[in-house]
Amino acid sequence: MAAELLRERYEIQGRNFDKAGEVSGEIKVLLRDLGINAASLRRLVIVAFEAEMNVVMYARRGTMTLILTDKDLNLVVMDEGPGIPDIDLALQEGFSTASDEMRELGFGFGMGLPNMKKNSDEFRIESAVGKGTSVFAKIRLSSDD
Amino acid sequence: MKLSEVKDLLQCEVLAGESELSMDILQVVASDGMSEILAFAKSKDLMITGLTNIQSIRTADIAGVSAVIYCRGKRPDKKVIEFARLKKIPVLATNMVMFDICGILYGRGLKGIS
Numbered sequence: 001m002a003a004e005l006l007r008e009r010y011e012i013q014g015r016n017f018d019k020a021g022e023v024s025g026e027i028k029v030l031l032r033d034l035g036i037n038a039a040s041l042r043r044l045v046i047v048a049f050e051a052e053m054n055v056v057m058y059a060r061r062g063t064m065t066l067i068l069t070d071k072d073l074n075l076v077v078m079d080e081g082p083g084i085p086d087i088d089l090a091l092q093e094g095f096s097t098a099s100d101e102m103r104e105l106g107f108g109f110g111m112g113l114p115n116m117k118k119n120s121d122e123f124r125i126e127s128a129v130g131k132g133t134s135v136f137a138k139i140r141l142s143s144d145d
Numbered sequence: 146m147k148l149s150e151v152k153d154l155l156q157c158e159v160l161a162g163e164s165e166l167s168m169d170i171l172q173v174v175a176s177d178g179m180s181e182i183l184a185f186a187k188s189k190d191l192m193i194t195g196l197t198n199i200q201s202i203r204t205a206d207i208a209g210v211s212a213v214i215y216c217r218g219k220r221p222d223k224k225v226i227e228f229a230r231l232k233k234i235p236v237l238a239t240n241m242v243m244f245d246i247c248g249i250l251y252g253r254g255l256k257g258i259s
Contacts, residue, residue, distance in 0.1 A: 046208070105179075106194075111183075
């Protein structure tokens with residue numbers, strides 16, 4: 001059983017593009033200061049940033065919880081938003097429901113969810129249409145952490 | 146290749162990180178799509194983009210790239226440049242289009258990530 005060392009919960013505001021990415025930036029600084037190795041840290045913050053952008057682009061609000069244990073880094077992202085009707089389809093590279101506005105911001109090219117999955121050792125999405133989406137990601141710490 | 150050589154080749158204006166131009170550039174990642182940068186960039190890459198909003202620097206910070214060059218004459222606003230300074234990411238800007246930039250740097254031996 002992994003021992004929990006740290007748990008931080010962050011609020012994410014939907015549609016606030018100026019602040020989009022701030023939470024992931026904070027998490028990066030926090031983990032760097034804790035001495036987490038660069039490879040694990042990089043994978044975690046890429047997952048966090050893509051997840052944060054998705055919440056900002058699609059949802060009204062959301063939360064991101066970071067849980068550090070002695071074995072792994074875990075992210076739980078829960079939003080109040082439109083939900084994802086077909087998760088398998090959403091995970092296909094290139095599939096996107098983004099608006100032109102989102103693409104002008106540099107996102108919504110159908111790579112966000114695949115990027116998150118690729119950078120996670122365990123990755124799971126649960127979604128209810130009209131209610132919201134939850135994303136769970138686990139990144140195992142490498143032996144030199 | 147030194148960032149200072151890249152600056153000269155692409156006739157760049159330096160917007161942030163004037164003292165960092167001696168850094169070595171080994172590889173380049175070029176896109177207006179931030180997820181593409183996040184998917185393909187390796188730490189220490191040079192990032193070329195036409196996207197000048199705050200997310201371009203957030204992406205650069207998250208991906209761990211060494212410097213950012215804005216192409217086709219686009220300039221970020223002051224807030225973005227200040228944020229890049231805070232994150233210690235050098236920022237340059239050129240009037241060249243992305244295709245020409247990539248061709249010039251590729252011709253000088255820099256490669257992308259494949």
